[in-house]
Amino acid sequence: MSTKTAHQSSATHNWRFGTAPGGLPLIGHAVLMGRRPLEFLASLPAHGDLVELRLGPSRAYLPCHPELVQQVLLNARTYDTGGPVKEKARPILGNGLITSDWADHRRQRRLVQPAFHPARMPTYAEVMQREAAGESLSWEAGEAIDVSNAMQALTARVTARALFSTEIASHAVAEIQHCLPIIVHGAYRQALDPTGLLAKLPLAANRRFDEARTRLHRLINQIVEDYRAEGGDRGDLLSALLGAEDPETGGSLDDQEIHDQVMTLLLAGIETTASALAWSFHLLGRNPEVEAALHAELDEVLDGRSPVYADVPRLEYTQRVFTETLRLYPPAWLYTRTTTEATELAGRQLPPRSDILISPYVLHHNAALFKDPESFDPDRWVPERAKDVTRGCYLPFGAGSRKCIGDVFGMTEATLALAAIAARWRLRPVPDTTIRPRPHMSLSAGPLPMVPQPR
Ligand code: HEM
Structure with a gap:
C-alpha cells in the first residue's frame, strides 16, 4: 500500500x-x-x-x-x-478560521479549539444520538427518499442544536435549512466565475443569495445578542465561543468574530458530513457483504436499541465504513x-x-x-x-495547523447516524438511477433516491 x-x-x-x-x-x-x-x-x-x-x-x-x-x-x-x-x-464567511491568514489564524484557533475539547463532546453527542434516532424513526417502509436531502437536513439539525441549545434552535434550524443551500450554491457559482462580474448582475439567483445571506447574518447576530444578555455556559458550541479566553494574551472573540466563526462552522460542518453519510448509504446499497458485516456489528453492540455516545468506541466496523467512504469520496x-x-x-x-x-x-x-x-x-x-x-x-480532514477542527465531531456524528439508521433500515438503490460524484463545494452524490426496507 x-x-x-x-x-x-x-x-x-x-x-x-x-x-x-x-x-x-x-x-x-x-x-x-x-x-x-x-x-x-x-x-x-x-x-x-x-x-x-x-x-x-x-x-x-x-x-x-x-x-x-x-x-x-x-x-x-x-x-x-x-x-x-x-x-x-x-x-x-467574514474573517473566521477558514479565511483568516496565517498570523491571525493561530490566535483564532487558540480561541475556538476549546469549543471542541473532548470534555464537551458528550453534550454534543446527546444532540447527535437524539437527531439520528429521530431521523431513522421518521421514514416509511417502501417509500423512496432522497438520502442526500435527508442527510443534509439531519446534519443541519445536529450542527444548529450543538451550536445553540436554547429554544431558539428550532427557529434557527428552519432558517439554516432554508438559507444555507442557497448560500452554498451561490458561493460555488461565484467561485467558478473568473471575472467576478456574475455576482454584480441583477439576477434572481443573486437576489436569493443576498437575501439568504442577510437572513442568516441577522439570525446569528440576534442569537449572539441574546446569549450575551443572558450569560452562562449552556454546554453548547456558542457558549464555548463566547466564554473563550486566549491562554497567551487573555483576549477573547468580539461579536463580529463570533458571528464569523458561527458562519464558518455552519458552512464547514453541515455539507461535508452530509455528503459523506449519503455516500456511505450508496456504497452499502451496492456492497451487500459490507452491509451484512455492518448489520452483524450493530446487532451485537446495540441489540435492538438506539446507539448512544458510549457505544461509539465499540462500533469499530461502523467507523471503518465511514473512514473508507471518506477515502473514496472525500467531501473536501x-x-x-x-x-x-x-x-x-x-x-x-x-x-x-x-x-x-x-x-x-x-x-x-x-x-x-x-x-x-x-x-x-x-x-x-x-x-x-x-x-x-x-x-x-x-x-480527508487535511493536516497541519489548519486540520479540520470538527474531525472528531464529524466522525462521532456520522458513526451515530450510520448506526441508528442501518440498525433499523436497509436502504435499497432505486433501479436505473445513475449516481455520479458531483465535485462542487463538497463532493456530493446529488439527488440519491433509495428505498428504506425494514430489517
Ligand atoms: C466528514 C466531515 C468533515 C470533513 C471531511 C471535513 C474536512 C475538512 C478539511 C479537509 C479541512 C481543512 C481545509 C484546509 O486545510 O484548507 C477542514 C477544516 C475545517 N473544518 Fe472540517 N470537515 C468535516 C466536518 C466538520 C465539522 C462537523 C465541523 C464543525 C462542526 C468542521 C469545521 C471545520 C472548520 C472550522 C475548519 C477550518 C479549520 C481551521 O482552518 O482551523 N468540519 N475540514
Whole structure:
C-alpha cells in the first residue's frame, strides 16, 4: 500500500516535475477542470510528483506525492490559505478560521479549539444520538427518499442544536435549512466565475443569495445578542465561543468574530458530513457483504436499541465504513494554498503568490498508494492493515495547523447516524438511477433516491 519513496527525505529525492497534458491556448486546462475535474486531476500523478497546470492566465501546482502534500500543509506560514477562492469566500464567511491568514489564524484557533475539547463532546453527542434516532424513526417502509436531502437536513439539525441549545434552535434550524443551500450554491457559482462580474448582475439567483445571506447574518447576530444578555455556559458550541479566553494574551472573540466563526462552522460542518453519510448509504446499497458485516456489528453492540455516545468506541466496523467512504469520496476533494514568499517545492522555484491545489481525492485514488483504490474495502482500516498506509496518503480532514477542527465531531456524528439508521433500515438503490460524484463545494452524490426496507 505504501511507496518506498514516500519515506525518503525531500533533499535526497529525485522529484519528477511535469506539466498537465491537454492545455489549450489562453484557457489552459480550465475546460478540463470545469467539465471532468476528478478524472482530470486523478490522471495527473502519472505526469509527475508535482504537476503544473494552467487555469486561464494563471498557473497552479498540484503536489501528487504525499510527501510534497505534507510539505505544503505542515508549513502554513509559507503556504497560506489564499487566492481567488478565499477572496470570494470572505464576504460570506467574514474573517473566521477558514479565511483568516496565517498570523491571525493561530490566535483564532487558540480561541475556538476549546469549543471542541473532548470534555464537551458528550453534550454534543446527546444532540447527535437524539437527531439520528429521530431521523431513522421518521421514514416509511417502501417509500423512496432522497438520502442526500435527508442527510443534509439531519446534519443541519445536529450542527444548529450543538451550536445553540436554547429554544431558539428550532427557529434557527428552519432558517439554516432554508438559507444555507442557497448560500452554498451561490458561493460555488461565484467561485467558478473568473471575472467576478456574475455576482454584480441583477439576477434572481443573486437576489436569493443576498437575501439568504442577510437572513442568516441577522439570525446569528440576534442569537449572539441574546446569549450575551443572558450569560452562562449552556454546554453548547456558542457558549464555548463566547466564554473563550486566549491562554497567551487573555483576549477573547468580539461579536463580529463570533458571528464569523458561527458562519464558518455552519458552512464547514453541515455539507461535508452530509455528503459523506449519503455516500456511505450508496456504497452499502451496492456492497451487500459490507452491509451484512455492518448489520452483524450493530446487532451485537446495540441489540435492538438506539446507539448512544458510549457505544461509539465499540462500533469499530461502523467507523471503518465511514473512514473508507471518506477515502473514496472525500467531501473536501480540493482546496488551495498560496505561497507567501518565494520557495522551492520538489526542486522547483515557486514565486510568491503561486497557487497550490491540494486534492485528497487524487491521493486516495492513486494505485501506488492504495491497493485496488476503487474498491470499497472498510477492512483496509483494521489496525494491522492501516499501519501500512504511508503518512500523508489519507487526508480527508487535511493536516497541519489548519486540520479540520470538527474531525472528531464529524466522525462521532456520522458513526451515530450510520448506526441508528442501518440498525433499523436497509436502504435499497432505486433501479436505473445513475449516481455520479458531483465535485462542487463538497463532493456530493446529488439527488440519491433509495428505498428504506425494514430489517
Ligand atoms: C466528514 C466531515 C468533515 C470533513 C471531511 C471535513 C474536512 C475538512 C478539511 C479537509 C479541512 C481543512 C481545509 C484546509 O486545510 O484548507 C477542514 C477544516 C475545517 N473544518 Fe472540517 N470537515 C468535516 C466536518 C466538520 C465539522 C462537523 C465541523 C464543525 C462542526 C468542521 C469545521 C471545520 C472548520 C472550522 C475548519 C477550518 C479549520 C481551521 O482552518 O482551523 N468540519 N475540514
